[in-house]
Amino acid sequence: MPTPLDQLNANRDAAVDRLTALLRIPSVSTDPAYASDVNAAADWVADHLRASGLDARIMPTAGHPVVYAATTDDQVTNPDAPRLLFYGHYDVQPPDPIDKWTTPPFEPTVRDGSLYARGASDDKGQIMCFLEALRAYHDAAPGSASKLPCHVTVLIEGEEECGSVNLPAFIEQYEDLLRADVAVVSDTSMWDAHTPAITYALRGLLYFDIQLHGPSRDLHSGVYGGTIPNPATILTQVLGNLFDENHRVTIPGYYDHVQPLTDDERQLWQRLAFNERNYLNAIGLAQGFGETGYTTLERRWSRPACDINGLYGGYGGEGAKTVIPSFAGAKVSFRLAADQQPDHIADAFNQWLNDQPTHGLTWKITEHGRAYPAAVPTDSPWIAAASKAIEHAAGRPPVLVREGATIPVIGDFKRLLDLDSLLIGFGLNGDNIHSPDEHLGLDRFHLGCQTHAALLQQIANTP
Amino acid sequence: MPTPLDQLNANRDAAVDRLTALLRIPSVSTDPAYASDVNAAADWVADHLRASGLDARIMPTAGHPVVYAATTDDQVTNPDAPRLLFYGHYDVQPPDPIDKWTTPPFEPTVRDGSLYARGASDDKGQIMCFLEALRAYHDAAPGSASKLPCHVTVLIEGEEECGSVNLPAFIEQYEDLLRADVAVVSDTSMWDAHTPAITYALRGLLYFDIQLHGPSRDLHSGVYGGTIPNPATILTQVLGNLFDENHRVTIPGYYDHVQPLTDDERQLWQRLAFNERNYLNAIGLAQGFGETGYTTLERRWSRPACDINGLYGGYGGEGAKTVIPSFAGAKVSFRLAADQQPDHIADAFNQWLNDQPTHGLTWKITEHGRAYPAAVPTDSPWIAAASKAIEHAAGRPPVLVREGATIPVIGDFKRLLDLDSLLIGFGLNGDNIHSPDEHLGLDRFHLGCQTHAALLQQIANTP
CATH class of the missing domain: 3.40.630.10 (Zn peptidases)
Known part of the structure; x- marks a missing residue:
């Protein structure tokens, strides 16, 4: 047999x-x-x-x-x-x-x-x-x-x-x-x-669709440009505030519970001889980028991340269309490091969004998944x-x-x-x-x- | 006769x-x-x-x-x-x-x-x-x-x-x-x-399609998140720098040649009794927004404007897709006030984009029209x-x-x-x-x- x-x-x-x-x-x-x-x-x-x-x-x-x-x-x-x-x-x-x-x-x-x-x-x-x-x-x-x-x-x-x-x-x-x-x-x-x-x-995951809504319809950017809050413009301003100059997420409390990397792990991972050049070459990049103070492997394995997974709103086709969009949106996700609490981060992100200046525009926030x-x-x-x-x-x-x-x-x-x-x-x-x-x-x-x-x-x- | x-x-x-x-x-x-x-x-x-x-x-x-x-x-x-x-x-x-x-x-x-x-x-x-x-x-x-x-x-x-x-x-x-x-x-x-x-x-018009290109393909945001420059994230950071706290465009020299509004014009326009409430109500907004120091009519008629007419890149459909997009783009247009030179503003915007930190990502900039x-x-x-x-x-x-x-x-x-x-x-x-x-x-x-x-x-x- x-x-x-x-x-x-x-x-x-x-x-x-x-x-x-x-x-x-x-x-x-x-x-x-x-x-x-x-x-x-x-x-x-x-x-x-x-x-x-x-x-x-x-x-x-x-x-x-x-x-x-x-x-x-x-x-x-x-x-x-x-x-x-x-x-x-x-x-x-x-x-x-x-x-x-x-x-x-x-x-x-x-x-x-x-x-x-x-x-x-x-x-x-x-x-x-x-x-x-x-x-x-x-x-x-x-x-x-x-x-x-x-x-x-x-x-x-x-x-x-x-x-x-x-x-x-x-x-x-x-x-x-x-x-x-x-x-x-x-x-x-x-x-x-x-x-x-x-x-x-x-890592864990939190995924949001965030939309900023304004005028009741798309507007002519010549007639209205400069006089009303443009949802696409304000959305980029809000998202532009999401990181500080060390590429650390600015949401209050974001790093509070992150499990610190131990010296043992740092040494073990160094012995793995991670080939950063190959990692980047394989995706067509010459340089990495991330939170100050960590290697690429440490960022990937032990640190939380925040990414914009998509941007949309207004005209995205060929050529030009002079509209002010009635809304604009982004997919925003968080990779949570060990011991970060999804509930805590979700609440903190919602609060942070609502604390951002939107000049009368309103948020429509949808959550798509919460993983520990x-x-x-x-x-x-x-x-x-x-x-x-x-x-x-x-x-x-x-x-x-x-x-x-x-x-x-x-x-x-x-x-x-x-x-x-x-x-x-x-x-x-x-x-x-x-x-x-x-x-x-x-x-x-x-x-x-x-x-x-x-x-x-x-x-x-x-x- | x-x-x-x-x-x-x-x-x-x-x-x-x-x-x-x-x-x-x-x-x-x-x-x-x-x-x-x-x-x-x-x-x-x-x-x-x-x-x-x-x-x-x-x-x-x-x-x-x-x-x-x-x-x-x-x-x-x-x-x-x-x-x-x-x-x-x-x-x-x-x-x-x-x-x-x-x-x-x-x-x-x-x-x-x-x-x-x-x-x-x-x-x-x-x-x-x-x-x-x-x-x-x-x-x-x-x-x-x-x-x-x-x-x-x-x-x-x-x-x-x-x-x-x-x-x-x-x-x-x-x-x-x-x-x-x-x-x-x-x-x-x-x-x-x-x-x-x-x-x-x-007003005149300058219209650009700006794309920020990075990885050679869309990436898994879990595997790569936090370690590489995300084009959508960096694009929002760049665009978030486009205005200061007075909603004035930060491109150096942007306002250099703008024909100043005269006191005579200000007074004439006040006498027109522009109905701002009707103007905003018709498009579903309760408040206007724009450059500090000007009324809505003054912003519309005499001041330059910059609008994001569209955002795109990555996933914009229903639900969640955990990608880091290989590129992200925006349609960005300028309504030029009297005496602003399209050539000057186009050059200044290109220069400004190239001066922004993009962490190794590269611009693809296309112009769609230049009107005085x-x-x-x-x-x-x-x-x-x-x-x-x-x-x-x-x-x-x-x-x-x-x-x-x-x-x-x-x-x-x-x-x-x-x-x-x-x-x-x-x-x-x-x-x-x-x-x-x-x-x-x-x-x-x-x-x-x-x-x-x-x-x-x-x-x-x-x-």
Whole structure:
């Protein structure tokens, strides 16, 4: 009887074909036009779990559904083994700008050993690593001999790319269905193409749409220019106040609770020999920029950030249109460092906006998501088990890293289920996630499948 | 023999019928679908001039043609009389949204004493005032007795509503055909329904598209946030520096050449009793805003303005997308006050942009139009002549006003032909120009015809 790892090695192409099928479904969660595709992706994932012998369910939320499955005692070699909760998401970012893709975003194409498609790396390619590991256990053993070495609960949501707004309520509602000993999340990156990593801390996220409203209609800028508050002009003045000369956010209290960087971490990170020039070259920049007093890696991993993600209002087409817009807006988001409180920062930002001079213009503020930052202890037995699994599959041990991005569920698992998470991912910074030509190296996809198969065994061995 | 004013009084209905015929032609200049209609309108105007005894020509440009006519010495009572150059445009704005019109835009209809149609006020109704005045001189005197009191050159273009892009080249090419002593432009408004006005100054216009470019693609704001210069963030910081706390533009030298407002003008404008509350109420605002030290009317008529006409870049759709945009842009325009030099301001703005800290991001700056401000002396004999003509026709003297908007040809006449312009118009702010249900009061149309007839006589008498 082949081992699950043998099974994975012998069926690489079939696994890639299944991933390709999932990538063809344009499950863009933020745009209602794709709602039926989002449902189709959930169905596809549930069907894959059922083909692996699990009793998968599509569970509704106020938004897009969750795909859920959990082992029963008779599906596990040792019913007393620990329970691993696997989390991922089947939804994807919008593909815009579509004309910048070399091949269409929902027609997966292999080039130079990588699979190109929206979601290839974030996160369909990564959830399929875990789902293929489960399948390998099922396919390696015939019929009733098919058992997993530890308990597994699978939770795959469809709203990660639009802020996971309904997931906290889902977790609270189904707390009993989600009890586990450790969570495993595969939505992060390797340190580099040869060095796997375990991520032990993530930043949180707050996202706002802020609009400044003024005249009841667009106005002729010749007739009215200079006499009334122009919403686009005043918006830039307000946003221009958001940073001081050290590129620190000026919102009162913004840095109050930020977990300070320790000397130990600073030294560990220096040893990682982060290649800043490569990091910048890869995105066409010659120089970095950020908060004074920190290196690029420190800013990314341990400091909060604030970004304008979009600007809109008035005329943005070709040529000239001499209007004063009736309103202007911006998408403004905050990446929260460990121990920053989303509620506190959201209140402080709202207060700050309302304290800005707007000369009679009025705010329309909409919040799109509130995610807690997360940091787990680096000396836990789960991290030891994951390290062993990675070393087994990759032939070398992982490095311990943080990430600047956000996986809202990590904070929710901790807060609502008191559950620590292992972040084991196979992406790379060059995967163009959220951008045109997103892709995943097929060698990393295979490494991910093998690692998760080994991880199930290591979790089973954890006391 | 009837006077030209008698002739106009006796034939009001025929003049309205002719205006109606011209308004039936959908001469929308910006839309190629209407090209043959634009030509038909030019032909119609040329035919009308010929019926008035003038040798009209259709003169091609790189775009839509110009209708041109000029008196010869034998057509003028006194061949040594001054020459008046009349300017207007026979093209119209698109009629969209068509479903908002009470009656179809190209089926002129009289309601409550006003004629409703696209172009009724802007500018067919206004050019017909002048063309009917010419016709009245012709029809009042039989055969060879038909002479005009002064020389007249007629220049009616077909591209005003799409930026008059080919007109400056036309003026340069036909400089000799366009020599005149004074220009008369009928494309402005009365002060109110009972008070005619002469507009003696307009603001100029500079329009820029400025883009700040950074990373080679949109980036994930979690992975990169806080470590690189965000084009949208830096753009707002730059634009936030554009005004000081008195809402004065901070570009060095920006106010250097602005013609100061005189005490006389301030007092004259106070006597106009501008109703600021009505002005703001009509656009849904409770308060005005602008440069410290000036009233709303002073800001609008005599001070330069700078407006952001549009903001774009990154994600502007519904919901959230956590990108750092690869670039962000703004449309930025300047309304130039009298004596401000467009070349000087354009250079100063470019310099100012390049002096702003952009942290390695680069500018892409595109200019879309450069129009000179215009101001003619209020003590000129031409204004005196026009005032007399208006008083004769309206029974009350005009007020002297400025306008905040721009008519590029006024600056071109001054720059290329050293020609001052009289702006005598019969529109009202409530005429819905560029909007559905555009209209012109027939009493104002008749007043315009009479005024121009009287003006020709007054110009003849000007030493």
